[in-house]
Amino acid sequence: MRGATSLDPQKFDRALATRGLDGDKLAKIAALDHSTVSRARRGKPIRPTTIRKLVQALQEVSVIKGAEELFP
Secondary structure (H helix, E strand, O other), X not given: OOOOEOOOHHHHHHHHHOOOOOHHHHHXXXXXXXXXXXXXXXXXXXXXXXXXXXXXXXXXXXXXXXXXXXXX
């Protein structure tokens, strides 16, 4: 996949968890197929346009107050 890059799976999962999201919910918000979000969660290469959609979708959902304190 030309121009593709990978996300850090742990950081990505933390971003989901602190917002109370799972991959399917994020896929729906980002208007992406759940398999695309799954690839990103596993650290597989994804396109920059996909990263943009994921980031925009994450920004639409607020972090749950205190959720970040649950992680080391």
